[in-house]
Amino acid sequence: MKYKVFIDGAEGTTGLKIHQYFQKRDDIEVLKIDSDKRKDLEERLALIKKADVSFLCLPDSAAREIADAAPAECRILDTSTAHRTDLSWVYGMPELCPQQRDMIKESNRVAVPGCHATGVILLIKPLLEAGIISADYPFSATSLTGYSGGGKKMIAQYEAGDRQRGNMGGQDILCSPRQYGISQTHKHLPEILSATGISTPPAFMPIVGDYYSGMEVTVPVKISGASKTDVEKIMSDYYEGQPLVKVKESLDDEGFIAAGRLSGSNTLEIAVEGNDENILLIATYDNLGKGASGAAIQNMNIMLGIDETKGLI
Numbered sequence: 001m002k003y004k005v006f007i008d009g010a011e012g013t014t015g016l017k018i019h020q021y022f023q024k025r026d027d028i029e030v031l032k033i034d035s036d037k038r039k040d041l042e043e044r045l046a047l048i049k050k051a052d053v054s055f056l057c058l059p060d061s062a063a064r065e066i067a068d069a070a071p072a073e074c075r076i077l078d079t080s081t082a083h084r085t086d087l088s089w090v091y092g093m094p095e096l097c098p099q100q101r102d103m104i105k106e107s108n109r110v111a112v113p114g115c116h117a118t119g120v121i122l123l124i125k126p127l128l129e130a131g132i133i134s135a136d137y138p139f140s141a142t143s144l145t146g147y148s149g150g151g152k153k154m155i156a157q158y159e160a161g162d163r164q165r166g167n168m169g170g171q172d173i174l175c176s177p178r179q180y181g182i183s184q185t186h187k188h189l190p191e192i193l194s195a196t197g198i199s200t201p202p203a204f205m206p207i208v209g210d211y212y213s214g215m216e217v218t219v220p221v222k223i224s225g226a227s228k229t230d231v232e233k234i235m236s237d238y239y240e241g242q243p244l245v246k247v248k249e250s251l252d253d254e255g256f257i258a259a260g261r262l263s264g265s266n267t268l269e270i271a272v273e274g275n276d277e278n279i280l281l282i283a284t285y286d287n288l289g290k291g292a293s294g295a296a297i298q299n300m301n302i303m304l305g306i307d308e309t310k311g312l313i
């Protein structure tokens with residue numbers, strides 16, 4: 001018996017990547033839609049009704065439209081931002097707290113977390129749960145990402161053949177890392193608040209670089225009454241036994257941490273760096289792996305009651 005899945009938006013960045021994972025699996029049959037009907041609501045609904053699980057890899061508005069039209073018994077995983085703070089959906093982060101996996105397994109509506117939000121939430125949550133930092137702490141986060149995080153449009157921009165690469169004296173502005181979300185209205189801030197329960201949004205500094213994929217999220221914290229070693233212990237205990245989130249002694253590679261170090265992987269690695277005075281909580285992962293498509297597959301595996309790492313490690 002094969003599970004039937006439908007990928008709505010299969011020709012986009014996230015959808016294509018999910019499709020690639022299924023090419024290596026013999027337990028999954030991907031339901032196909034004719035290319036000229038890929039935006040036809042009725043055709044897509046018919047496939048969602050046939051599938052055991054459907055993935056929405058669409059812009060937010062299109063994800064809302066199809067999710068609203070689908071019968072409640074259809075099982076849907078939405079990779080967009082549309083439903084991540086919607087209380088009738090389950091937040092698809094199995095490592096968030098002990099109950100989350102069961103909630104995902106039982107739900108017909110699961111929202112896959114945003115790529116930046118994934119790192120920020122996984123870094124902050126254990127400290128809040130341990131009570132060594134309070135919900136009103138003035139958090140901040142820097143998040144480096146590869147350009148595939150921006151979907152087809154940004155990939156085309158960065159990969160355009162007429163770009164002059166290298167040090168062009170500022171002629172090719174894409175060569176240098178670009179900070180964005182400057183007005184502090186990034187679309188991942190609401191889910192960071194709702195998943196962690198912190199009282200105000202962190203000061204958030206996303207930066208896109210001239211490389212395809214990979215993320216490094218850093219949350220600096222000053223904690224009185226707890227050392228770096230205490231924080232390491234809290235972090236390791238919180239994620240003990242998690243197959244796709246690993247706490248490492250250090251991510252430092254001869255003085256550097258490359259944001260693309262886990263490009264192509266589905267795991268997320270955390271390390272507590274810095275010193276007792278300035279603790280740096282750091283997570284590295286692939287924006288298309290644990291930050292999007294890999295996380296979507298992990299959620300699907302949980303919903304289907306099979307090994308959650310199947311096809312991912």
Ligand SMILES: NC(=O)C1=CN([C@@H]2O[C@H](COP(=O)(O)OP(=O)(O)OC[C@H]3O[C@@H](n4cnc5c(N)ncnc54)[C@H](OP(=O)(O)O)[C@@H]3O)[C@@H](O)[C@H]2O)C=CC1
Nearest residue numbers: 009011012013014039057058062079080148149151152292
């Ligand atoms: N890229 C990333 O790293 C991540 C992306 N996401 C989220 O995943 C979702 C998809 O993003 P991404 O894959 O990057 O985006 P892309 O722009 O690469 O792909 C979006 C796809 O949706 C299709 N589409 C648009 N409107 C409709 C519609 N009405 N009906 C059916 N298909 C439609 C597009 O078709 P066409 O090409 O024909 O226009 C395109 O193939 C977004 O919500 C994004 O926020 C989440 C995590 C990470």
Ligand SMILES: CC(=O)N[C@@H](CCC(=O)OP(=O)(O)O)C(=O)O
Nearest residue numbers: 081114115116145147149150208
């Ligand atoms: C480089 C870049 O532009 N990245 C996107 C995030 C992509 C992502 O994962 O966000 P969603 O899951 O919410 O789409 C951004 O920061 O808006």
